Amino acid sequence: MPGEVWRDGGEEWQKYILLLLKRKYGPEFVEIPDEDRGDYGLEGFSRDGCAYQCYAAENPLSAKELRERQRDKITRDIKKFIDNEDGLLEILGPTKISHWILVVPYWESKELLKHAEHKAKKIRESNLPHVADSFFINIEVEDYFAVEREQILGVGLEKLRIDPDNITQDECYDFIDDNNELVENLERKIELLSPWSSLENKEKLKTKFINYYIDGQNLLDKLNSKYPEFYYRAERTKNDRELFLETTSMISSCKPADIFNKTMSEYTEELSESLKGLENNTINRLVYEAMADWLLRCPLDFPECEAYI
Known part of the structure; x- marks a missing residue:
């Protein structure tokens, strides 16, 4: 499946893509406001002949529903693009459109490509004055703007939310079965962190920390494959924090719960500063992954003092 599910709605998707387009083209990009008698079938165009339209279908949708909605979007907007010839000529000036590009969060069906080519062929045969002879319809996702995305996210112009795949209970059980020593570390530290809790709690x-760890590892995998700059910063920040964490926790006179909370608070600040382009939800997932990891291993440990138990 090209792309990722977008959860913030169509209007936010349009704002996000327009921001990327302006970063990509600078003054060569012309936005077409849609408040005044429609948008002519595109959000804007660049002087190199690329015209852009954005669309984020509401979720959840089946593959068939998604294909139909994206197909209908192409049909509607290409009709506008044809019918508004006079208005577009006044806006385009000498620019002829060679590519009409639909930018979506994700798409799943090759039938959409067939439909796009069918519409493009119709336009090529129409000899429209605002269209180049080599006209095509493209379907693109966010990766089309990989460089621009890194630029705006890196300075916090846009906040990105990344949701890892859902964790099954079996994944947690498998982790416990395969990592006896790590789980024993965690159980020992939970006794120190929460000595008065019931066995059930x-x-x-324990299960929550293991889930945080697996959840965070899945998230890091997504960062590594799609947003490598964020992955590098996240790993660097975590490694820098871990470098002195064991020594700090060993010499602290605070109670284990206070050490844990202080470490989490400081690390949240550090990660938020390093990853300004990520939403708080995503930052928190990464923070809890690190805390769980440090508990499972031994960078974060506590003095085993009877006074704390």
Whole structure:
């Protein structure tokens, strides 16, 4: 499936893509406001002959529903693009459109490509004065703007939310079965962190930390494959924090819960500063992954003092 599911709605998608387009083209990009008698079938165009339209279908949708909605979007807007010849000529000036590009969060069906080519062929045969002879319809996702995305996210102009895949209970059980030593570390530290909790609550806390770890690892995998700059910054920040964490926790006179909370608070600040382009939800997932990882291993440990138990 090219692309990723977008959860913030069509209007936010349009704003996001327009921001990317302006970063990509600078003054060579011309936005067409849609408040005044429609948008002519495109959000804007660049002087190199590329015209752009954005569309984010509401979720959840089946593959068939998604294909039909994206197909209908192409049909409607290409009709506008044809019918508004006079208005477009006044806006385009000497520019002729060679590519009409629909930017979507994701798409799933090759039938959409067939439909796009059918519409493009119709336009090529119409000999429209605002269209180049080599006219094509493209379907693109966010990766089309990989460079621009890194630029705007890197300075916090846009906030990105990345949701990892859902964790199954079996994944948690498998982790426990395959990592006895790490789980024993975690259980020992939970006794120090929450000595007065019931056995049931301690077991729940263990499961939560393991889920945070698996969830965060899935998220890091997504960052590594799609947003490598964010992945590099996240790993660097975590490694820098871990470098002195064991020493700090060993010499602290605070209670284990206070050490844990202080570490989490400071690391949240550090990660938020390093990853300004990520939403708080995504930052928190990465923070809890690190905290769980440090508990499972031994960078974050506590003095085993009877006074704390």
